[in-house]
Amino acid sequence: MRYLLGGYYGMRNAGDDVLLYVTLGEVARVDPEASFTVISELPEAIPAGTRVTITPGSRRFETVRQLMAHDVWLFGGGGLLQDGAERSRQYLHRLDQIARVAKLMRRKILMLGIGIG
Numbered sequence: 001m002r003y004l005l006g007g008y009y010g011m012r013n014a015g016d017d018v019l020l021y022v023t024l025g026e027v028a029r030v031d032p033e034a035s036f037t038v039i040s041e042l043p044e045a046i047p048a049g050t051r052v053t054i055t056p057g058s059r060r061f062e063t064v065r066q067l068m069a070h071d072v073w074l075f076g077g078g079g080l081l082q083d084g085a086e087r088s089r090q091y092l093h094r095l096d097q098i099a100r101v102a103k104l105m106r107r108k109i110l111m112l113g114i115g116i117g
Contacts, residue, residue, distance in 0.1 A: 003027060003036045004070040006063055006098075007077030010040030010054070016077040017046070019113050023076055024052065037066055063098050073102045076112035 005023065008016045020038065028034050028051070035051045039062060046054050055066060067073060075095065102109050 001031055001034055001072055002070040003034055003072045003074050004063070004066050005036055005038045006073065006075045009038055009077060010042045010044075010046040012042065019077050020046070023074070023112060024049070027074070037070065039063060039066065064101050067098075067102055067105055067107055070107065072108040072110060073098065074110040074112060076110075076114060 005020070007020070009020045010017070024036060027036075035053075036049075037053045037055055038046055039055055040046050041056070046052075055062065063073075075098075099109055
């Protein structure tokens, strides 16, 4: 399967980047044919691998455009959702929009390792 990964990856946050590498390893272990595209605001901060492509995330609608070429949208990485933070509400709204588009496109959606608090 082709996996599109979104989250706070490549932002020079060690915890989120560790979650990325663990996710890549575990998904590849379960699905040996897996290929990955990681959307990142700082693509130069994530080294590309044999089956890993890095794409910039700052362009509008990049996630939706990328969904067309992938089977699964996998979103993960750390404590993204915080109580009372305006940015968290905006992020939740954006996640909801992407999830709705992914469902309309009949893509699988996985959310992994997201902290709420």
